[in-house]
Amino acid sequence: MAKRQTKILSDPQIRAWVADGDPVAKSDGDGLTFTLSAAGLAVWVLRYRIGGRRRELTLGRYPDLTLKAARARAAVERIKVSDGVDVAAEKRRAKHASVEAWTVRQLIQDYESKNLANAATSTRKLYRGYIANWVAPRLGAMLVRDVAPADVVVVLRESSTRGAGAMRTTHAATRALFEHARGQAIRIDNPAANINRDTIAPAPPRRKGLSFEGESLAAFVRAIPDDVKGWALRLHLMTGVRPGELCGAAWREFDETAGTWTLPAERTKTGSEYTISLPAQAWELLRRIRDNTQQSAFVFPAARGSDRPIPYQTYRAWLWRVMDALEIPRKTFKPHDLRRTMRGGLALLGVRFEVAERAINHKLPGMAEIYDRNDYAKERKAALAQWADYLDSLRTRANVVPIKKEAAS
Numbered sequence: 040m041a042k043r044q045t046k047i048l049s050d051p052q053i054r055a056w057v058a059d060g061d062p063v064a065k066s067d068g069d070g071l072t073f074t075l076s077a078a079g080l081a082v083w084v085l086r087y088r089i090g091g092r093r094r095e096l097t098l099g100r101y102p103d104l105t106l107k108a109a110r111a112r113a114a115v116e117r118i119k120v121s122d123g124v125d126v127a128a129e130k131r132r133a134k135h136a137s138v139e140a141w142t143v144r145q146l147i148q149d150y151e152s153k154n155l156a157n158a159a160t161s162t163r164k165l166y167r168g169y170i171a172n173w174v175a176p177r178l179g180a181m182l183v184r185d186v187a188p189a190d191v192v193v194v195l196r197e198s199s200t201r202g203a204g205a206m207r208t209t210h211a212a213t214r215a216l217f218e219h220a221r222g223q224a225i226r227i228d229n230p231a232a233n234i235n236r237d238t239i240a241p242a243p244p245r246r247k248g249l250s251f252e253g254e255s256l257a258a259f260v261r262a263i264p265d266d267v268k269g270w271a272l273r274l275h276l277m278t279g280v281r282p283g284e285l286c287g288a289a290w291r292e293f294d295e296t297a298g299t300w301t302l303p304a305e306r307t308k309t310g311s312e313y314t315i316s317l318p319a320q321a322w323e324l325l326r327r328i329r330d331n332t333q334q335s336a337f338v339f340p341a342a343r344g345s346d347r348p349i350p351y352q353t354y355r356a357w358l359w360r361v362m363d364a365l366e367i368p369r370k371t372f373k374p375h376d377l378r379r380t381m382r383g384g385l386a387l388l389g390v391r392f393e394v395a396e397r398a399i400n401h402k403l404p405g406m407a408e409i410y411d412r413n414d415y416a417k418e419r420k421a422a423l424a425q426w427a428d429y430l431d432s433l434r435t436r437a438n439v440v441p442i443k444k445e446a447a448s
Contacts, residue, residue, distance in 0.1 A: 048073060050106055057081055057101070071113040073101065083109040087120050096127040139225055143186060143216075144179035150219040160305050161283060166212040173198045173209045174216065183225050186217070191231045192239060199240035206236055249372050250380040252387065257433040262364045267331050268357040270324045271339055272377070277321050277427050279381035279399045281308060282355075282374040287348045288338040290329075295322060302400075313400045316420035318427035385422055388429060394418040 048067040056063050056075055063075045070086040081101035087094055098104060098112050116126045141149075147170055155163050177194050178186055191213055199206040213231040220226045236242065251259050260276075263269040275285045284302055293300050300321075301314045317325075328338060335345035341353070351374070358377075359369045378399060385395040393403060397415045402408045 085113045085116055089125050094127045141183050143181050143183055146183050146220055150216050154219050159308050159310050161308055169209050169212045174213055183220050186230050188230045196239050203242035248379050249376050250383045260430055260434045262361050267328055270328050274324050276377045279378045286351055286354050289336050318424040320427040384426055390422045394422055398422055
């Protein structure tokens with residue numbers, strides 16, 4: 040290596056540069072350089088050449104690494120360079136080696152912060168719960184590279200005791216977790232892939248989604264009780280929102296002056312804010328609900344603790360009460376089927392496909408979603424108003440009013 044240069048930098052100089060905040064790159068000689076970014080990040084870098092190529096090794100941040108300590112650390116690394124070691128490449132290999140030694144619990148932390156954090160709120164909550172309850176307790180202490188398909192099968196077999204749905208979701212979350220490990224180059228395979236769940240616990244036939252229409256819808260609407268629980272069902276059927284969006288509804292999301300209900304991005308499956316222009320019947324229901332429930336930030340507060348909304352299970356029990364009155368088996372109809380009923384009803388009323396899809400906050404299929412960016416706010420408002428009128432006609436046995444022209448055109 041070249042002869043050692045005279046030391047150039049001093050602590051007062053460095054403190055002054057940091058105080059000024061202007062980006063700088065100052066050499067202390069023999070490759071040791073103090074850098075200060077525009078964002079105010081001060082770092083020590085060792086610049087060197089090996090094999091005719093220029094390299095850089097980050098030594099540490101200032102002031103955590105003082106000038107004196109940076110000189111000492113640079114001296115150690117220069118000795119390695121003089122022996123032909125590419126110290127920057129060595130550091131990268133060491134960092135990856137530490138990643139390769141991750142436990143599943145460390146992988147979970149990385150997956151949740153980098154990957155799952157960008158998922159829809161419902162997916163994030165669902166996967167975190169299943170990973171925490173099934174994967175972490177059984178695989179958490181294992182090295183990621185040591186997990187075999189048989190280990191995943193054990194997890195799936197245990198989760199199957201809670202039902203086919205629990206096993207299916209556990210499998211999906213585990214697959215996603217180990218796909219993250221492949222992306223980190225910790226593994227070249229995914230131990231959760233290509234596992235046939237039917238060989239673990241055969242799943243019952245999946246329930247086909249149901250919906251009411253015609254006389255069955257009229258019977259359902261008339262069986263809804265005239266109380267808060269019934270008003271919740273009517274509001275759900277009228278708006279077609281997802282069950283979780285209804286259960287978690289907060290009063291701050293409603294603007295009666297504008298006539299809208301705005302679901303924030305973190306509460307929608309699409310991850311985007313969604314605004315619904317509510318029909319007059321919905322506002323009448325909301326006024327009744329407010330007058331007949333305990334004071335809370337939520338439209339439907341939990342029975343124990345008004346600082347939180349009702350859980351899905353409570354709302355499902357409200358629906359079951361109507362199912363029992365109609366002598367319909369509870370398992371044949373779920374809260375999500377009210378959303379399906381509303382979507383089918385819009386189609387029967389002649390609402391255009393793309394308007395009806397936007398009315399339940401669905402993305403359009405295929406290339407249509409890419410090219411058709413219309414919100415159809417005006418058309419959605421007209422369609423929901425006509426749907427509310429139609430439900431009223433069923434409840435009162437009045438004649439059904441034809442679809443309004445602006446909603447169908």
